[in-house]
Amino acid sequence: MSIPYRPALAGFEPYGAPQLDVPVALNVNENPYAPSPALIADIASAVAGAAGTLNRYPDREFLDLRQDLADYLAVESKVRLAPEQIWAANGSNEVMLHILQAFAGPDRSVLTFIPSYSMYPEYARDTNSTMVTVPRKDDFSIDLAELSDIFARYRPAVVLLASPNNPTGTALSTDELTAVMEASIGNGPEDAPGSDCLVVVDEAYGEFRRDGVLSALELLSTYDNLAVSRTMSKAFGAAGLRLGYLGTSREIVDQLRIVRMPYHLSALTQAAARAALAHSSEQLSQVQGIREARNEMAERLSSLGLEVAPSDANFVMFGTFPDRHRIFADLLDRGILIREVGPDGWLRVSVGTPEENDAFFAALEEALA
Known part of the structure; x- marks a missing residue:
């Protein structure tokens, strides 16, 4: 059989971290805590209510959900946005795809600084955009002198x-964010003379940032070419819900509305997300515990003589190893799955429960010995 494969996809494998049945899985940066019984009950009730209308299409504009997301950001980041400044989709992956469908595409480029999230080149590939990657400095910061x-x-x-960056965990400083935004002014694509670049700050791990670390949401009132992406997968412990969203200008949201598929957010997803958002104070309290556990994990790794990248996320990148795969494999043999990702010599581990973290360190000490 001969079918017309798309040449640009030749040789590629589907994206995906290893999904293995192991006692301790600390490889995909999930929230280690299941939803509370109260949250489960509220989601079940909300979904049951929505199920009674499944013969009808869902709310195409989902303004009630967008209002709830705006209310949440006003508490979490102290930035008040109108619901029309919020967009949401099936995970932040789909949000990013909408952005590139609307603003990138053939004969346009997408820029990022590496190491960074491994899906970015795939978004560019899937939208026929040109991916441009620029190396970060040795400390994983952006070289501001080169930006212009x-x-x-x-x-x-x-x-x-x-920001915080995946896989390093490092967040962009205020100086870095501001410098990028200033460099973006007037340097948009050549087929749109005088335009600015659309800068998307991916804050999938934003809730885990350390005290005093800026959220790019605070810059939205200054730069109308900025969009800030978030997700409910991490801080809300709702990776299975698949709800990502962003805050930006109304004009940018309107462009995303053009490229989205009709009724892209199901009634069940909208209902479940709104029920989860009603428990945001409970979830943010849990986030504080994960932040503390991350700091303890970083200190324990350092005490073993390992190099640790500063982290504002719910994971830690550590190393460096002449043969990182041996360490990864030794841990896996002991029932601990982490991630072999990022720069050569480094490994990444997600924050787990106290019991999972202890099991990881016990296995790591054996592997190091």
Whole structure:
């Protein structure tokens, strides 16, 4: 049989972290705590109510959900947005795909600084965009002295910046964010003379940032070419819900509305997400415990003589190892699954429950010995 495979996809494998049946899985940065019984009950009730209308299409504009998300951000980040400034989709992956469908595409480039999230090149590939990657400095920061030249050379339509960054865990400083935004002004794609680049700050792990670390949401009132992406997968412990969202200008949201598929958020997803958001204070309290556990994990790794990247996320990147795969494999043999990702020599481990973290360190000490 001969079918017309798309040449650009030749040789690629589907994205996905290993999904293995092991006692301790600390490889995909999930929240280790299941929803509370009260939250489960409220989600079940909300979904049951929505199920009675499944013969009808869902609310295409989902303004009630967008209002709830705006209310949540006003508490979490102290930034008040109108519901029309919020967009949501099936995970932040779909949000990013909407952005590239609307603003990138053929003959336009997408810029990021590596190491960073491994899905970014796939978003570019899937939208026929040109991916441009620029190496970060040795400490995983962005070289601010080079920004003007980089933007002028590549004229990106979209810039994707993860903060906190995955896989390093490092967040962008205020100086870095501001410098990127300033460099983006007037350096949009050549087929749109005088335009600015659309800068997307991916804050999937934003709730875990340390005290005093800026959220890019605070810059939305200053830069109308900025969008800030979030997710309910991590802080809300709702990876299975698949609900990502962003805050930006109404004009940018309107462009995303053009490219989205009709009725892309099911009535069940909307109901479940709204029920979860009603428990946001409970979830943010849990986040504080995960932040503390992350700091303890970083200290324990350092005490073993390992190098640890500063983390504002719910994971820690550590190393460096002449043969990181041996450490990864030794841990797996002991029932501990982490992630072999990022720069050579480094490994990444998600924060688990206290019992999972203890099991990880026991196995790691054996592997190091």
